[in-house]
Amino acid sequence: MAPMSHNASGASTGQQRSSGTGETLTAALERTGFYPLLVGDVVADALDGDAPLAHLTHLETHFERSEVRRHVTVLALTEDMLVVTHVDEAPLDEAGSSMAAQVSTESVPVAQIATVVLSYVYAQPADYRPGDPVREVTLAIAWSGGQRLDILPAGCADPHCEADHGYTGTVAQEDLVLRISAEADGPRAVDDAKYFARLLRSVSIRSHPLPPAAPRPRLGGLTSRTVRGHGGR
Numbered sequence: 556m557a558p559m560s561h562n563a564s565g566a567s568t569g570q571q572r573s574s575g576t577g578e579t580l581t582a583a584l585e586r587t588g589f590y591p592l593l594v595g596d597v598v599a600d601a602l603d604g605d606a607p608l609a610h611l612t613h614l615e616t617h618f619e620r621s622e623v624r625r626h627v628t629v630l631a632l633t634e635d636m637l638v639v640t641h642v643d644e645a646p647l648d649e650a651g652s653s654m655a656a657q658v659s660t661e662s663v664p665v666a667q668i669a670t671v672v673l674s675y676v677y678a679q680p681a682d683y684r685p686g687d688p689v690r691e692v693t694l695a696i697a698w699s700g701g702q703r704l705d706i707l708p709a710g711c712a713d714p715h716c717e718a719d720h721g722y723t724g725t726v727a728q729e730d731l732v733l734r735i736s737a738e739a740d741g742p743r744a745v746d747d748a749k750y751f752a753r754l755l756r757s758v759s760i761r762s763h764p765l766p767p768a769a770p771r772p773r774l775g776g777l778t779s780r781t782v783r784g785h786g787g788r
Contacts, residue, residue, distance in 0.1 A: 578743070578747070580595070580598070580607065580610045580612070580629075580631070581595060583610065583612040583747075584612060584629070587612060587614040587627055589614055589625055589627045589642070589644075590642065590644075590656060593642070593656060593658075594627060594629060594640065594642050597640055597642065597658050597660060598629050598631055598638065598640050598660075600660075601631070601638045601640055601660040601662060602631055602633065602638055605633040605634075605636065606633065607631040607632055607633055607638075608632050608633060608634065608754060608758070609631075609632050609750065609751050609754045609755075610629065610630060610631045610632070610751070611629070611630040611694075611733075611747055611748060611751040612627065612628075612629050612630075612747075613627065613628045613629075613733050613735060613740070613744070613748075614626075614627045614740075615627070615628075624643070624644065624645075625643075625644055626641065626642060626643040626644070627641070627642050628640070628641050628731075628733060629641075629642075630731075630751065632665075632751070632754060632755055632758060633665075634665075634758065635664060635665050635666070635762070636662050636663065636664060636665060637662075637663040637664075637665060637668065637696075637698075637755065638660065638661070638662050638663075639660065639661045639662075639663065639731060640658070640659070640660045641658070641659045641660075642656055642657070642658050642659075643656070643657045644656055644657075645657060663698045664762075665758050665759055665762045666759075666762040666763065667698045667699075668696065668697070668698045668755070668759045668762075669697045669698055670695070670696070670697045671694075671695075671696055671752055671755050671756045671759060672693075672694070672695040672696075672697075673692060673693070673694055673695075673748070673749065673752040674692065674693040674695070675689050675691075675692055676689065676690045676691045676692070677689060677690055678690045688737060688742055688745070689737065689745050689749070690736070690737055690738070691734065691735060691736040691737060691738075691745065692734075692735050692745055692748050692749060692752075693732065693733070693734045693735075694731075694732070694733045694735070694748050694751070694752050695731070695732045696730060696731045696755070697730050698730050699730050708721075709721050733748070735748045
């Protein structure tokens with residue numbers, strides 16, 4: 556991808572690949588309205604001239620008491636690299652009249668990606684028909700071996716049991732988790748996440764070729780005579 560340039564209106568232009576719905580990265584960033592010029596330049600710098608095969612942009616908004624906090628995550632996939640860009644905004648003063656943007660980028664070799672998990676949520680599964688839309692998806696990607704541990708008190712089948720059964724839990728390997736809802740983010744965002752996950756899986760599999768088959772061991776001490784079973788003459 557050629558480095559992003561800017562037209563007279565300030566919007567980024569350049570050779571960009573699209574998302575699953577045909578939207579360019581510039582259009583996706585402008586649609587979020589979250590400092591699109593800043594985020595676009597940061598992503599372009601992290602790509603360092605590489606052409607992305609696909610991208611995924613996810614904006615989240617959190618409400619903390621009287622404050623509204625936003626942050627955006629942008630995933631850009633090339634043939635050999637997954638570029639993860641995260642931008643948070645934070646107030647510089649108590650009144651919130653001045654803001655700062657905190658930016659982080661991580662470039663992950665595709666060959667280092669261990670797992671790509673895409674989880675689906677459907678509404679009214681008993682009424683499901685082929686082609687029904689997905690209510691939400693969760694994309695989890697692991698590459699560094701980091702693990703998340705969820706622990707809950709353990710129980711038993713006896714509803715009157717008051718014994719201490721210790722704890723039980725699950726261990727999930729993940730470095731990045733994005734939850735995308737059709738209701739909150741729109742059906743287009745869900746389709747983009749599905750498209751990105753499929754392409755990431757494909758590129759990751761190609762970067763992990765199967766090892767060559769081990770040669771079959773030769774059986775030593777055999778002659779050209781037919782080996783007969785027990786009792787043969």
